[in-house]
Amino acid sequence: MSNIQLTTLTPVHVGSGELLQYNADFVEDKDGSDSYIYVVEPAKILQLIGMENIDRWISIIENAGNTKEFVQKFSPIKSPEAFSSRKILNFAKKIQKGQILNETIHNGFGFPYIPGSSLKGAIRTAVLASLVGRVNDKEEKILSKDRKGKTIISDKKIQNELFGNDAKNDLFRFVEVGDAYFDKGSEAAFRMIHLNITNKNSLLDDSKSQIVETIDQEKKSVFRLNINLNRYHFAKEKWDQAVSYSKNKVINSPGKLPECLQSVENLFQTINAHTLKLVNDEIKFWKEIDQKKAGADNYLDVMKSIQGEIINCTKGKECILRLGHASGWRFITGAWAENLNNFYSEVVPAARPNNDKYPDDVFPKTRRVEEEYQDLLGFVKLTLIH
Numbered sequence: 001m002s003n004i005q006l007t008t009l010t011p012v013h014v015g016s017g018e019l020l021q022y023n024a025d026f027v028e029d030k031d032g033s034d035s036y037i038y039v040v041e042p043a044k045i046l047q048l049i050g051m052e053n054i055d056r057w058i059s060i061i062e063n064a065g066n067t068k069e070f071v072q073k074f075s076p077i078k079s080p081e082a083f084s085s086r087k088i089l090n091f092a093k094k095i096q097k098g099q100i101l102n103e104t105i106h107n108g109f110g111f112p113y114i115p116g117s118s119l120k121g122a123i124r125t126a127v128l129a130s131l132v133g134r135v136n137d138k139e140e141k142i143l144s145k146d147r148k149g150k151t152i153i154s155d156k157k158i159q160n161e162l163f164g165n166d167a168k169n170d171l172f173r174f175v176e177v178g179d180a181y182f183d184k185g186s187e188a189a190f191r192m193i194h195l196n197i198t199n200k201n202s203l204l205d206d207s208k209s210q211i212v213e214t215i216d217q218e219k220k221s222v223f224r225l226n227i228n229l230n231r232y233h234f235a236k237e238k239w240d241q242a243v244s245y246s247k248n249k250v251i252n253s254p255g256k257l258p259e260c261l262q263s264v265e266n267l268f269q270t271i272n273a274h275t276l277k278l279v280n281d282e283i284k285f286w287k288e289i290d291q292k293k294a295g296a297d298n299y300l301d302v303m304k305s306i307q308g309e310i311i312n313c314t315k316g317k318e319c320i321l322r323l324g325h326a327s328g329w330r331f332i333t334g335a336w337a338e339n340l341n342n343f344y345s346e347v348v349p350a351a352r353p354n355n356d357k358y359p360d361d362v363f364p365k366t367r368r369v370e371e372e373y374q375d376l377l378g379f380v381k382l383t384l385i386h
Helices: 042-049 051-062 067-072 116-134 156-163 229-244 264-290 297-311 329-333 343-351
Strands: 002-008 015-021 026-031 034-040 084-090 100-104 143-145 151-153 175-177 187-196 204-215 220-227 318-322 366-370 379-384
Touching: 026 067, 026 084, 042 051, 042 067, 051 067, 116 156, 116 175, 116 264, 116 318, 116 329, 151 343, 204 366, 220 264, 264 297, 264 318, 264 329, 264 379, 297 318, 297 366, 297 379
Parallel strands: 084 187, 100 204
Antiparallel strands: 002 220, 002 379, 015 100, 026 034, 034 084, 143 151, 175 220, 187 204, 187 366, 318 379
16 A cells, blocks of 8 residues: 555546525635635535525525625624625636536544545546557457447457456556545635637637636645555456356456556556646647637636646656546546547537537537636645655
8 A cells, every 4th residue: 555645736626416506505705815715615605694694695585696795794794604604715816606616525523635536537448548558359349339229439359458357357457546635624616617619709608607616736735556466366366266166157257467456656657647648638639729829828827837847757766647527528537538430420419419509619618727827726746755
């Protein structure tokens, strides 16, 4: 079992599934020169306003009124900190009535964290992308039918071929990843907009902005990562024993462990190579776009900064991974499908509904960026401690 230090190079959002309504579930206030979002704690509000005013409070919420101003009528304490569960450093400008905040996940004690399942999913994508070249007939294997006979795109057959046919034999059951917990107060809120290739001269599109709570950049955590080789060899040995007594009965086996899963050091090199390829592709693509339309310079600057971080990683001891919300289609999927012969005829129409309306558009044509500086979400640095 290895201890891994995780450092957020850019803000990271892994959603809790909760959408918080402005002036009902959260309010905004200044603390000195900084702006903060305060997440409302109903029990604390009731203590301040009294049970006799609960109907008035409900009316304020239903009519999209101002919870902060309402509470301050009943309490000499003016700071929202008195009736909130936590405060979030706020970089989202001009929050308006009706807007929502996408909450990042917290544990029961209020600590923000990146779940081990999110880390493991991103690691699995990197490994899949690095191994997929050894799979034959990928174009056919990604096609399947749903219950109604409609053709759908799925990489299930390819994953089964590389990692195992079912959960009991999936090679990633030997990769054990813990949660990464951060200190309270590590949160920051940003407004995310699109970098969107359209007919407009500017690439920046704020028509569908989102406010997201994140674990801010330059925050650190330590989590546990283990490639359980003992468990793998034990399972393999049991399989070999079962085969010798099976009398030709088909028994599922954990497959051969690929080299990239034989040590944490090997895994880190695979992750780093994968992330570097995607970052290099992004830089090349957006350089060409930036020559024609304004708006991608800051995006390119961030990508070049991440590129430098990847190149400077100590081999086998450090790597850069991207995960979570706003990572984009290419990083979420690993982008290996782009090399398939039927990428544009089968994959793109499945990924972009009504694709026939956009036959000349590149895919994907949008990226989510932070409103003011076009910062990106989801890049983390992993460092092997021991």
